Amino acid sequence: MDVANNTVFITGANRGLGLAFAREALRLGASKVYAGMRNTSGFNEPGILPVRIDVTDKASIAAAAELAADTTLLINNAGIAALIDGPLADDVEAQSQRLFDTNYYGVVRVTQAFEQILSAKPHAAIINVLSDIVWLPRPFLTPYAASKAAAWSYTNQLRFHLRDRGIEVLGLHVGFVDTDLTSGIDVPKVSPEDVVRQTYDALAAGKSEIMADQGTALLKSTLADEVPGYITPPEGLF
Numbered sequence: 001m002d003v004a005n006n007t008v009f010i011t012g013a014n015r016g017l018g019l020a021f022a023r024e025a026l027r028l029g030a031s032k033v034y035a036g037m038r039n040t041s042g043f044n045e046p047g048i049l050p051v052r053i054d055v056t057d058k059a060s061i062a063a064a065a066e067l068a069a070d071t072t073l074l075i076n077n078a079g080i081a082a083l084i085d086g087p088l089a090d091d092v093e094a095q096s097q098r099l100f101d102t103n104y105y106g107v108v109r110v111t112q113a114f115e116q117i118l119s120a121k122p123h124a125a126i127i128n129v130l131s132d133i134v135w136l137p138r139p140f141l142t143p144y145a146a147s148k149a150a151a152w153s154y155t156n157q158l159r160f161h162l163r164d165r166g167i168e169v170l171g172l173h174v175g176f177v178d179t180d181l182t183s184g185i186d187v188p189k190v191s192p193e194d195v196v197r198q199t200y201d202a203l204a205a206g207k208s209e210i211m212a213d214q215g216t217a218l219l220k221s222t223l224a225d226e227v228p229g230y231i232t233p234p235e236g237l238f
């Protein structure tokens with residue numbers, strides 16, 4: 001699917017990767033761009049329509065879906081992270097519940113609310129923003145990794161389930177991106193604009209997955225190895 005002439009709805013689009021998705025959609029000629037966000041006050045991006053949505057709140061999701069019933073491309077982007085001491089930390093359960101509510105159940109809720117809208121269109125698509133972390137051991141991100149792995153699994157079930165309904169499902173996997181989410185982590189990062197460009201290119205090419213940086217592509221290439229990257233990460237991968 002080309003973004004041009006489609007109506008795009010993005011969750012978590014007031015900043016970071018979500019805002020980059022919105023701006024690039026506009027640049028590519030989308031007929032309408034809805035920027036979903038928890039707080040719309042002060043948002044002022046010419047040509048981009050702010051819509052209130054909290055992915056943990058079903059009523060706000062239903063209201064957003066009603067307002068944006070002309071959506072043909074849904075981007076499940078909203079997400080949160082937390083740094084903890086590792087898989088055995090005292091707060092692993094509490095943080096996992098908090099992150100799953102947004103990163104996994106948030107994707108499920110928004111997808112459910114938009115499914116009928118998308119099914120009614122001759123051609124529609126969903127992009128789920130995932131991560132390299134679904135394959136990479138980073139113990140300090142254990143709850144985040146588990147929530148994204150769950151969202152990846154959901155993405156795979158969804159793609160297969162929707163294959164006969166004219167709805168494409170594209171999973172975006174990427175490592176560290178230069179946004180607020182990673183501001184406390186001192187590692188090399190790719191730009192949100194670059195990630196977004198590659199993702200829309202992959203959508204236009206009809207791909208089901210995009211590895212949006214070299215490290216993630218390398219990591220995925222090890223999955224069939226005897227010692228895959230999720231057991232021993234490739235050298236140089238942060």
Ligand SMILES: NC(=O)c1ccc[n+]([C@@H]2O[C@H](COP(=O)([O-])OP(=O)(O)OC[C@H]3O[C@@H](n4cnc5c(N)ncnc54)[C@H](OP(=O)(O)O)[C@@H]3O)[C@@H](O)[C@H]2O)c1
Pocket residue numbers: 011012013014015016017018037038039053054055056076077078079080102106129130131132174175176177178179180181182
């Ligand atoms: N940055 C990275 O390195 C990286 C790598 C791989 C994947 N990702 C994924 O990329 C996506 C975007 O992250 P980002 O890097 O752009 O982070 P970010 O700059 O922190 O932005 C996160 C966005 O999600 C929104 N959000 C959080 N909880 C929400 C909720 N309950 N309902 C609606 N919106 C909510 C935030 O809204 P508020 O402004 O209201 O908080 C914000 O707009 C996330 O899914 C993240 O996991 C990021």
